[in-house]
Amino acid sequence: MEFPEASDNTTVARRIAHALPRLTRAHRKMADHVLAHPLEVATQPIDELANSVGVSVATANRFARALGFEGYPSFRAELVRGFEALLAPVEQLRGNLAQPSTVAEVFASSLEETQHNVEATRKSLDYAACEEAVRRILAARTVSVVGFGASGWLAGLLAHGLDSYCADVRTLAGVGGVSSAARALIRSGPEDVLIALTFPRYLVDTVTLAKTARARGMQVLAITDRPSSPLAPLADVALYAQTRSRYRPNCETSALALIEALTSAVALRAPGAFQVAGRVVETLAPWLHGASGLQVMPPDADAGPKQASQRKRSS
16 A cells, blocks of 8 residues: 655645754754654644653743644644545544544444444435446456455455356456556456445555556446546446445445445346255255255246246146
8 A cells, every 4th residue: 555755845845844954953863754654643732742752841832833834733734745645543542532432432422323324325325337347247258346445355356246147257356466466357358347435535556456446447347436436537336325424434334235235236237046955955054064865956947936837737
């Protein structure tokens, strides 16, 4: 995962460079720490920063004023600029932890939030995009699924859900990492589909693989949180899940609900889905508790209740 770093064109870095000749030894120590760890400093209140550097809170405040800021809050606000998407979950969690809550209240709040996200996802569905996603998946020669970090678990569940209904489903986030995933796309083309999943904080690896897939002419299906996601412009079809969370970077439950809806729709439209389900049960029967003696459906069981009734009468 890659993060933006402080550079010479950032306001704080420019101010430090300009003020450096006038800074005291303690302030220069702080300046070195800020330039080396801008993201960490952007998340710290003044007492934590002072403790990290080994100076007093008063020294930290004077350092901010030496750079031309009114005080530490305005210095930190400027440092945060550009890191907003990365720091939003951290700042939100810090605010929530500052408000006393019981465990029961957190449970209730989290479940209500999940319910809201799932409902918001349902209401914002683009049904034409849903139809197109299912069509492309079922028509594809291969379906490659990729997600890293928390999205890696979701990608695995999506691949598992599609595996019974698609000709060739591949999970790209393996032990070889992103370079192995890139190599797996070498022989891909317009007949193949890449399904990429990423949510805030968006991972560069996933976006880069989506760009690689497009360059090879692959169809790209994005599962992400909003049209402003860096994955959305790369996608032929995009499906969005509402993932806001007070306590975690994302609510994965709503993304999982969207994945389950997608795999259910694929199962509905897949040719011979009923036969596939029967074969899956037959294959798994030895490992299912209480399945001994289970009678598997005959090959023509997908004829449906009406045809089965007709066969019974004719016999």
